[in-house]
Amino acid sequence: MRYSPDRPLNLAPATILDYRELARRRLPRQLFDYYDGGAYEERTMRANVGDLADVLLRQIVLRDVSVREQATEVLGQPLAFPVVLAPVGLAGMAAKRAEVQAARAAERAGVPFIESTVSICAVEEVARETTHAPWFQLYVMRDRGYAEDLMARARAVGSPVLVLTIDLAVVGARHRDVRNAMGGRPSRWAKLRRGLDLVSHPRWVRDVGLGGKPLTFGNLEQAVPGASSPSAFREWVDAQFDPSVTWEDIAWVREHWHGKLVVKGVLDPEDARRAVDAGVDGLVVSNHGGRQLDSVPSTVRALPEIAAAVGDELEVLVDGGVRSGLDVVKMLALGARAALVGRAWAWAVAGAGEAGVRHMLASLRADIDVALGLTGRTSIAELDESALLRPTTTADT
Numbered sequence: 598m599r600y601s602p603d604r605p606l607n608l609a610p611a612t613i614l615d616y617r618e619l620a621r622r623r624l625p626r627q628l629f630d631y632y633d634g635g636a637y638e639e640r641t642m643r644a645n646v647g648d649l650a651d652v653l654l655r656q657i658v659l660r661d662v663s664v665r666e667q668a669t670e671v672l673g674q675p676l677a678f679p680v681v682l683a684p685v686g687l688a689g690m691a692a693k694r695a696e697v698q699a700a701r702a703a704e705r706a707g708v709p710f711i712e713s714t715v716s717i718c719a720v721e722e723v724a725r726e727t728t729h730a731p732w733f734q735l736y737v738m739r740d741r742g743y744a745e746d747l748m749a750r751a752r753a754v755g756s757p758v759l760v761l762t763i764d765l766a767v768v769g770a771r772h773r774d775v776r777n778a779m780g781g782r783p784s785r786w787a788k789l790r791r792g793l794d795l796v797s798h799p800r801w802v803r804d805v806g807l808g809g810k811p812l813t814f815g816n817l818e819q820a821v822p823g824a825s826s827p828s829a830f831r832e833w834v835d836a837q838f839d840p841s842v843t844w845e846d847i848a849w850v851r852e853h854w855h856g857k858l859v860v861k862g863v864l865d866p867e868d869a870r871r872a873v874d875a876g877v878d879g880l881v882v883s884n885h886g887g888r889q890l891d892s893v894p895s896t897v898r899a900l901p902e903i904a905a906a907v908g909d910e911l912e913v914l915v916d917g918g919v920r921s922g923l924d925v926v927k928m929l930a931l932g933a934r935a936a937l938v939g940r941a942w943a944w945a946v947a948g949a950g951e952a953g954v955r956h957m958l959a960s961l962r963a964d965i966d967v968a969l970g971l972t973g974r975t976s977i978a979e980l981d982e983s984a985l986l987r988p989t990t991t992a993d994t
C-alpha cells in the first residue's frame with residue numbers, strides 16, 4: 598500500500614512500509630532520500646520490490662502444521678529465523694547511535710547485525726553494547742593498510758563473519774542525493790536550503806544532530822580527514838575506494854581474516870562460480886539495494902540461477918526489496934539460506950529506534966510463520982520451489 602499525506606497512519610505501525618512513512622516524517626528530507634533512494638532512474642530498486650511481489654506462493658492446506666520451525670544456521674552461526682540486518686552506511690544519522698540500537702534489537706531477536714565500514718558507531722562500540730560481536734562489512738580502500746587495520750579491529754572484537762562488499766568498484770549516481778546537494782561542492786544557496794531542511798526537523802536536531810554525534814565515522818576516524826559532512830564523505834569515497842580489487846585479492850583478505858568470509862554483490866552465475874573458485878564461504882546475491890548499476894536484474898530474478906550454479910559449494914544469501922516475511926519465504930524457496938534487510942531496519946530505527954527494529958524483526962518472524970503454515974510446511978528447511986506457484990518470477994513474462 599502506498600502512503601500519502603492524505604492517507605495518514607492510524608495508531609500503530611504494522612508493516613515495514615509504515616516505518617518508512619514514520620521515517621519520512623521524522624528525518625530531514627536529505628537524509629530520508631539518502632536511505633530511501635537508489636541509483637539513476639531507480640529501475641532496479643523498484644524491480645527488487647516489484648519482482649518479489651510477482652512471485653506467488655502456493656497455498657497448501659490440511660497438512661499438520663502445528664509445529665513450525667524457523668531456526669537455522671548460517672555460516673556456522675545460529676539464527677532464530679532466516680534474516681540478517683544488512684550493512685547500512687551512515688545509519689547513525691537516522692537515529693541516535695542507530696547501529697547500537699539495531700544491533701541490540703537484532704541480538705534480542707536472535708539474528709545477526711552487520712556493521713558497515715562506514716558506520717557512525719565504531720565496531721568496538723557496537724561490540725561493547727551487545728553480547729555477540731557483529732558481523733563486519735568491509736570496503737577495500739586504495740590504501741590497503743586501512744582494510745588490514747579494519748579486519749584486525751573486527752577480529753579483535755570477535756566478529757565471526759567478514760562480509761566483503763564487491764559491487765562498489767565505482768559509485769552509481771544517486772540523483773536524489775545530487776538534487777539534495779549531498780555530493781560535490783554545494784552552493785551557498787544549497788547549503789542554506791540543507792540547513793533549513795535540518796532545522797525544520799527540531800526533534801532530529803535534538804536527538805540525533807546534537808545528541809548522537811552523527812558526523813564521526815567510528816571505523817574510519819583516522820582515514821576520513823575532517824569527516825564533517827555527507828558531501829565531504831562522498832568525495833572521500835570516490836577518491837579512496839579501490840576499483841582495482843579482483844578475485845585474486847581474496848587470497849590477501851584470507852591472509853588477514855581467518856573467520857568466515859562472504860562476498861556481497863554477486864548478480865551473475867559466472868561470478869558466483871568465481872566466488873566458489875576463490876574459496877569464500879558464502880555470497881550475497883545483491884545489487885546494493887538498487888543503489889549502484891541501474892537496469893541490472895532484480896535479486897529475486899538473479900537468485901535461482903546463482904543458487905543452481907553454486908549448489909551446496911557455498912552458502913547463498915540474498916538481499917534487495919525484502920519488505921515482509923513472505924518475501925523472505927520466497928527468497929528461501931528460490932535457493933537462499935537467509936535474506937538480508939537494509940532499508941527495512943534503517944526506516945524502523947529512524948521511525949521508532951530500537952523498539953522499532955525489534956518490532957520490525959518480530960513481524961518478519963510472524964509473517965514467516967504464517968507463510969510456512971499456509972504453504973503446508975513445518976520448517977524453513979522444507980522450502981523449495983514447490984512452495985511457489987511458478988518456479989521463477991519474470992523469466993516467462
Ligand SMILES: Cc1cc2nc3c(=O)[nH]c(=O)nc-3n(C[C@H](O)[C@H](O)[C@H](O)COP(=O)(O)O)c2cc1C
Pocket residue numbers: 631632633645683684685686687713714715734762861883884885886887888916917918919937938939940941943
Ligand atoms: C542507505 C543505505 C546504505 C547502505 N550502505 C551499505 C554499506 O555501507 N555497505 C554495504 O555493503 N551495503 C550497503 N548498503 C546496501 C545494503 O547492505 C543492502 O544490500 C540493501 O539495502 C538491500 O536492499 P533493501 O534496502 O531493499 O533491503 C546500503 C543500503 C542503503 C539503503
